Amino acid sequence: xxxxxxxxxxxYAINDGPGIRIVIFFKGCxxxxxxxxxxxxISGKIEKMFxxxxxxxxxxxxxxxxxKAITLTPEGILTDGDLCTVCGKCAEVCPTKAIEMxxxxxxxxxxxxxxxxxxxxxDQSGGGVTFSGGEPLVHTKMLIELxxxxxxxxxxxxxDTAGNVSSDIILEVAKRTDLFLYDIKMMDSGSHQKWTKAxxxxxLANLKAISEIDAHIIIRIPLIGGVNDTEKxxxxxxxxxxxxxxxxxxxHLLPYHNIAQHKYSKLGKLDDFxxxxxxxxxxxxxxxxxxxxxxxxxxxxx
Numbered sequence: 001x002x003x004x005x006x007x008x009x010x011x012y013a014i015n016d017g018p019g020i021r022i023v024i025f026f027k028g029c030x031x032x033x034x035x036x037x038x039x040x041x042i043s044g045k046i047e048k049m050f051x052x053x054x055x056x057x058x059x060x061x062x063x064x065x066x067x068k069a070i071t072l073t074p075e076g077i078l079t080d081g082d083l084c085t086v087c088g089k090c091a092e093v094c095p096t097k098a099i100e101m102x103x104x105x106x107x108x109x110x111x112x113x114x115x116x117x118x119x120x121x122x123d124q125s126g127g128g129v130t131f132s133g134g135e136p137l138v139h140t141k142m143l144i145e146l147x148x149x150x151x152x153x154x155x156x157x158x159x160d161t162a163g164n165v166s167s168d169i170i171l172e173v174a175k176r177t178d179l180f181l182y183d184i185k186m187m188d189s190g191s192h193q194k195w196t197k198a199x200x201x202x203x204l205a206n207l208k209a210i211s212e213i214d215a216h217i218i219i220r221i222p223l224i225g226g227v228n229d230t231e232k233x234x235x236x237x238x239x240x241x242x243x244x245x246x247x248x249x250x251x252h253l254l255p256y257h258n259i260a261q262h263k264y265s266k267l268g269k270l271d272d273f274x275x276x277x278x279x280x281x282x283x284x285x286x287x288x289x290x291x292x293x294x295x296x297x298x299x300x301x302x
Contacts, residue, residue: 002142005103006111007040007134011118015302017158017179019127022118024111026133026143027103030164032197033185034274035224037260039267041134046086046103049266052076054098061090061099100266108145115155128156130181137165137173147176160220163206164198170206171213180217182207186228187236195227207244214246218302223287224256225277234287242294251291252302255279 005027013021028044029036040047055077062070062077069083070090077098088101115129122128129150136143136159143159150157158179163170174180184207185200186192192200210217219241223229241249256278264273279287284300291298 002145003105003107004139004142005044005046006106007038007102007104009114012121013130016130016132016160017128017181018156019125020118020121021127021130021158022115023130023132023160024115024146026131026136026139028138029133029135030138030198031135031162033222034195035222035227035256035276037257037263038134039260039263039269039272040102044138046088046101047267048079048084048086048091049100049102049263050077050079050268051098051100051262051266054096056096056098058095060093060095064089064093102267108142108149111146112149112153115150116153119155122155126156128158128178130158130160132160132181135162135164137161137163137169140165140169140173144172144176147173151176163203165202165206167202167206167209170210174210174213174215178216180210180215181220182210182217183220183222184237184241185222186233187240188233191228191233204240211244211246211249216247218250218252220252220254220302222254222256223279223284225279225283227276229279229283229287231286231290234290238291238294238296241291241296249296251296251298253284253287253298253300254302255284255300 006024007027008025010023013023016023027041029042032042057072059072062072067083067085069080071078091099091101131143147157156178158181159173159177160181162183185196189199189201256276261273264270288298
């Protein structure tokens with residue numbers, strides 16, 4: 001069975017599909033959204049996260065580092081990125097969890113064992129497992145193995161994706177998926193390239209493809225003030241969704257928030273953090289009304 005990097009497992013989740021769920025977060029994504037609230041999910045490699053406010057300068061990490069990559073200075077702990085091999089020994093001995101490693105190699109059997117422990121909540125609530133990321137579809141082999149195993153065990157399966165993969169991959173996944181939580185960022189491909197480092201051609205084509213086989217899809221739209229919350233973009237998005245084949249799509253609008261700033265800081269990437277803004281309430285109300293005009297139910301959150 002396959003192994004891959006997982007950066008988080010969220011239990012008792014209620015916003016990632018029906019019922020009470022467990023969410024498995026794959027590490028590695030082929031988009032780089034400026035508003036990403038899980039920046040540790042983008043890299044497909046193990047990363048070291050450091051929270052200076054938690055550090056008590058005990059020196060345990062300095063002593064245990066086999067590469068002598070860590071130095072204790074008057075300003076705090078410094079890590080030489082050229083020497084550090086991200087072995088994780090420093091995180092293991094850190095008494096305050098100021099140092100953490102993002103990304104753990106896990107096997108299908110280990111993940112299934114974790115999922116099974118939550119089955120009582122699935123059975124009582126109509127829940128299941130949601131595979132998220134990062135981008136789960138770039139971890140195709142392991143994802144399919146997990147979906148197949150969950151299917152054999154009668155566990156409801158959802159995949160949270162931006163759909164930026166080949167049509168062959170998404171159609172294979174669709175055969176094994178009970179629900180897609182499908183992200184649409186914006187309709188203009190040039191703007192999509194600017195804000196996510198990739199065009200949206202595959203994304204829109206794949207949404208059309210899985211709609212034509214009548215897959216169960218909930219569309220999620222992150223709304224970022226001044227980026228994709230314009231009347232023009234919302235109108236184009238509503239028209240596109242209304243024209244898709246299959247059952248009418250449910251739309252969840254996800255207003256931007258900046259609570260991920262501390263994660264960028266812990267990764268040493270605060271300079272990469274985009275100062276974006278949340279859309280105002282009037283914009284959200286107009287967006288819901290625009291979707292309603294196309295016969296689409298849109299709601300905030302979900």
